[in-house]
Amino acid sequence: MKPKKVELTELFYDLVFVFAISKATSLIHHVEDGASFLGHFGMFAVVMIVFLNTWLIQTVYTNRYGKNSIRDIVFFMVDMALLLFMSNTFAGQLGAWFGPFVLATGLLSVTLFLQYFWVYLTAKASADKQITQSFMLILGIRSVALLLSSLLKIEWGVFLALFGILASWLLPLRFTKVMHAHPINFPHLLERLTLITIITFGETLINIAPYFTQQTFGVPSLLIFGSVCMLFMTYITQFDHYIDEERENETGVLLIYLHYLILFGLSLVTVSLSFIGEAHFDKQVAVNCLYIGLALFYAGILLAARYNRKNLQLTFGVVTLFTLVTLGGFCLSSLNPDLLLIALIAFGVTALNSTNYIRYLIKRS
Known part of the structure; x- marks a missing residue:
């Protein structure tokens, strides 16, 4: 098309x-x-x-x-x-x-x-x-x-x-x-959805900007920024490289609804990254918010595998690793919800998941 x-x-x-x-x-x-x-x-x-x-x-x-x-x-x-x-x-x-x-x-x-x-x-x-x-x-x-x-x-x-x-x-x-009687133009819909997602990533960057002042800048700032970058890398790996952009006879319904998960997930990640730096806010609630957001984001990414190229269909091992890494990050963060520890574990989770996804792409390409 x-x-x-x-x-x-x-x-x-x-x-x-x-x-x-x-x-x-x-x-x-x-x-x-x-x-x-x-x-x-x-x-x-x-x-x-x-x-x-x-x-x-x-x-x-x-x-x-x-x-x-x-x-x-x-x-x-x-x-x-x-x-x-x-x-x-x-x-x-x-x-x-x-x-x-x-x-x-x-x-x-x-x-x-x-x-x-x-x-x-x-x-x-x-x-x-x-x-x-x-x-x-x-x-x-x-x-x-x-x-x-x-x-x-x-x-x-x-x-x-x-x-x-x-x-x-x-x-x-x-x-x-x-x-199905009048399929959507898949490349156009895909481009539009990636644009609205990038807008949401922009909102995330704006909300973590307070970590980059002379008074607040430190190791957690870099880890939080790195986590956002890793999420972005995961997103573009899926929608720039895994996905088959030339699909025809599609309604785009699944593509649309999985982006609700991605966008809701990003929004939760955005606010939770602000909450973990606020002394008065319950850190466990912030951790819960962060990992619910990550779970929604990754669920949307994995559901998008329905549109992947034939040689890039996901294996059970890839999905399992995403699940275990994210769940493990939540459990570790809940043990001692401290700003530096939460930021370090979040970066580890997002970096491992992103690296895993990119490595699988390189291996199968």
């Missing part, structure tokens, strides 16, 4: 997600103690699903039907304005920002619905009509649920909003068979 060009408009659209992901991460980045972390993480998870689901629905639309026309560009810019507003609503308690956030998300869902509705009206192929109908249903549910929830008291509105958000996140799985 001939790769579809990633337009500059799409890259411009991505810029707003740098800000959106940063603001979403702030929901847990400034938690003052481990006891309140779980509640804040729940809010963060839902907000991240909203942002990522929005980005992915738009990306899949552009992949199949986008022409970089004036109409497409106008929709991009309207969506960007709504996303900027949504990103700036997170101030104070949930009750203070819930209404404005879900109202803006509902309006954003309507703009996405209108894009698919236009294709439905103009499409001639029955496959395209089926696909657009499916996405119109998904976005219709999300739009109605969120717009109605913005009018209700938060005690009721939050449940309706959650229903709409989770429905739009999970319903695409129901329509995988329909999507």
Whole structure:
């Protein structure tokens, strides 16, 4: 399949997600103690699903039907304005920002619905009509649920909003068979997903920057930076070298959902690397957060093996080593959760996993 060009408009659209992901991460980045972390993480998870689901629905639309026309560009810019507003609503308690956030998300869902509705009206192929109908249903549910929830008291509105958000996140799985009738352009989708992941890595680098001041710089700083570099090396090894970019007749559904794991994992790693340097924060909670993040990240990487080249299919030994090294790192870090020890073990875990993955690539190439 001939790769579809990633337009500059799409890259411009991505810029707003740098800000959106940063603001979403702030929901847990400034938690003052481990006891309140779980509640804040729940809010963060839902907000991240909203942002990522929005980005992915738009990306899949552009992949199949986008022409970089004036109409497409106008929709991009309207969506960007709504996303900027949504990103700036997170101030104070949930009750203070819930209404404005879900109202803006509902309006954003309507703009996405209108894009698919236009294709439905103009499409001639029955496959395209089926696909657009499916996405119109998904976005219709999300739009109605969120717009109605913005009018209700938060005690009721939050449940309706959650229903709409989770429905739009999970319903695409129901329509995988329909999507086979008009496969995605795999190289384009892969490039778009790697770009949003690199944006998330950028957020990680911004959040570890406080370790690189005259007052804080030391061995832990280098180990933390090295851990991020090793995660990046693992990611590019999989998606630059292992993966078969020329795949055809793909829906891309698994590729999309495994990136939820990777992006959620990276976000958890990001905040945990900040927490381990804060004296008031429970170090064991920080360790738990770090290794849950690493587990999600590596799970996404290993699931991507479904798209690997034939000579680079993973063996049971490779998967087992990833699992044992990560689990061992968690156990060792839990024995004495000290900043230097946590940073040293995290670097060891990420370096061993990355080296193992690169070595296997060289061996099989």
